Amino acid sequence: DGGITQSPKYLFRKEGQNVTLSCEQNLNHDAMYWYRQDPGQGLRLIYYSQIVNDFQKGDIAEGYSVSREKKESFPLTVTSAQKNPTAFYLCASSQGARQPQHFGDGTRLSIL
């Protein structure tokens, strides 16, 4: 089945630690995205990538980093500079601009 796989489902971060969230898609989509969702709020865009080896900052990129070395993979690193990382992180992909985005089932990150 085609889809987007995020791992892990739950992640705990210690103070001062960097953690990496995995996102893999087999939909052959060019574009991939990372969002953060806080309770009762909408999705906020962290980073997005239109094509391999290229990515752009979204609205809340500070404290996060990404890479796009392969079409199917778009990992997100939450660095120690992100002081409030507790949230639900969602990865998405789309065929292109102005197309609907399809989501993975998310990673819940908490601070220990």
Added chain:
Amino acid sequence: RKEVEQDPGPFNVPEGATVAFNCTYSNSASQSFFWYRQDCRKEPKLLMSVYSSGNEDGRFTAQLNRASQYISLLIRDSKLSDSATYLCAVNLSNDYKLSFGAGTTVTVRA
């Protein structure tokens, strides 16, 4: 003013009722619009795209009002399983980014 706004609700309706709600957007040049459904602690799932002439998918009807810059979602013959948060998404800049509303919560009661 937020770029994409939704009435948070909640809309509490009995089974079989019709419920409708809107989503306003800030950029009159926006071209792409979508409705997503999000269940508690789950990922958003695409419900339907919204086309200029309006479109229907079973009990769900989506409409676009460009003059007043809003989209709407109507659910007919509500089922208990329709209870969820409905997110609108707008491609404000006609690029790759979607802007999401904070969601409208619908609760269908027996």
